[in-house]
Amino acid sequence: MAQNTKRLLEILTAQPVVPVVAVSTAAEGVDLARALVAGGIRSIEVTLRTPAALDAIRAISEAVPEAICGAGTVLTPKQLDQAEAAGAKFIVSPGATMELLDAARSSSVPMLPGSATASELMAMIEEGYEILKFFPAQQIGGAAFLRSIAPVFPSLRFCPTGGISIDNVRDYLSLPNVICVGGSWLAPKAAVAAGDWDTVTRLAREAAALSA
Numbered sequence: 001m002a003q004n005t006k007r008l009l010e011i012l013t014a015q016p017v018v019p020v021v022a023v024s025t026a027a028e029g030v031d032l033a034r035a036l037v038a039g040g041i042r043s044i045e046v047t048l049r050t051p052a053a054l055d056a057i058r059a060i061s062e063a064v065p066e067a068i069c070g071a072g073t074v075l076t077p078k079q080l081d082q083a084e085a086a087g088a089k090f091i092v093s094p095g096a097t098m099e100l101l102d103a104a105r106s107s108s109v110p111m112l113p114g115s116a117t118a119s120e121l122m123a124m125i126e127e128g129y130e131i132l133k134f135f136p137a138q139q140i141g142g143a144a145f146l147r148s149i150a151p152v153f154p155s156l157r158f159c160p161t162g163g164i165s166i167d168n169v170r171d172y173l174s175l176p177n178v179i180c181v182g183g184s185w186l187a188p189k190a191a192v193a194a195g196d197w198d199t200v201t202r203l204a205r206e207a208a209a210l211s212a
């Protein structure tokens with residue numbers, strides 16, 4: 001089995017929404033993780049889009065043990081190695097390349113690769129995957145796309161991400177082939193920059209209360 005489905009499911013079913021965050025310092029990452037955990041959100045995807053991301057993953061793993069901190073925007077085998085070394089508990093990629101899938105196969109950290117078309121989904125089934133990110137969800141067909149492919153790909157379940165907010169999240173969570181969604185709306189840039197952790201905790205609590 002290419003994908004550690006059991007562990008990935010534990011991580012993704014911990015809550016209906018996995019926050020996708022970009023942090024400017026490790027300390028900011030720790031504060032943000034604490035604010036999310038206070039609102040009942042434990043699994044957090046720290047994207048490798050900022051220079052501070054790997055340090056933040058390391059710092060969150062040490063300082064916020066209740067959090068399950070993963071790495072997002074993992075595009076290359078090197079980034080996968082770096083994220084694993086930093087203590088990432090799961091790996092998320094917007095897509096999938098053969099190189100990345102090969103690297104994931106020899107890693108003990110569960111991987112959530114992205115797919116966007118029927119052919120990509122078929123390729124991922126051939127690779128042994130059952131749980132996929134669907135990215136960018138809202139822009140490539142949204143909940144209607146996932147509803148139409150459910151009978152064609154009954155073995156697959158999804159974490160749609162991209163363009164999801166509190167206004168449309170229920171459309172996704174009501175689908176049987178959706179485990180959870182990813183979204184950045186729990187950590188608004190302005191609130192994070194201002195250190196307004198109460199707002200983050202409030203948004204996290206609202207998201208945690210949604211039913212998957």
Ligand SMILES: O=C(O)C(=O)C[C@H](O)[C@H](O)COP(=O)(O)O
Pocket residue numbers: 020047072073074092093094135161162163164182183184185
């Ligand atoms: O960096 C990645 O690996 C991504 O997949 C991108 C993120 O998932 C989206 O940026 C989140 O989408 P929004 O909630 O619309 O902000």
